Amino acid sequence: MSARKRKLIVIQTILFTIAIILLYIFYYKGSVNNKTTEEIKIENEKIEKLSEANFFENVEYKGVDANGNRYLLKSELASFNEGKPELVDMVGMNAFFYFKDGTILEVSGKKGVYNNKTNDMSFRDEVKVVQAENQISADNLDYFNFKRLINIYGNVVGKSLDGNFSSDILNLNIDDQSVDFLMNNDNQVKINLKQ
Helix, strand or coil, rough: CCHHHHHHHHHHHHHHHHHHHHHHHHHHHHHHHHHHHHHHHHHHHHHHHHHHEEEEEEEEEEEECCCCCEEEEEEEEEEEECEEEEEEEEEEEEEEECCCCCCCEEEEEEEEEECCCCCCCCEEEEEEEECEEEEEEEEEEEECCCCEEEEEEEEEEEEEEEEEEHHHHHHHHCCCCEEECCCCCCCEEEEEEEC
């Protein structure tokens, strides 16, 4: 083989290798760009669906209840259906009730519903109620603004400086600050008072 043929073979091999590398780069990058474009389209569709479903993050509602007490309701995530925009579904709910006598009641739950017309609130899943040294945990809590009633139910357990209690249902009348303890069956309400 002559030197000229060797140079041609080396040049052809180098050109062939460069062509393969260029084809690989353009096709690989092209498929990556297509995937990126598809991923961007999917993300945009998700965002459009969220905005169509009326989702909001870090929502706050402030107001005054039927008794003239202030409240602040916060939610990590909220959404509403256009058919019933007054009902706001919430995730990560926290409410603070500032009563006229200076006491503050804090209520939290994993999820729930707020009615922005009646100011009624429903808390669900791992509900916690805190007022000063008093704590209550339960499955559910319903706050009825015009009835001036807080209904706590489902595995209600309370702790305070005066003692502990457990019941199925606890109804708190906001007007006269009275509490009714109820059970769903024939069992008795359990209250342990500290002396």
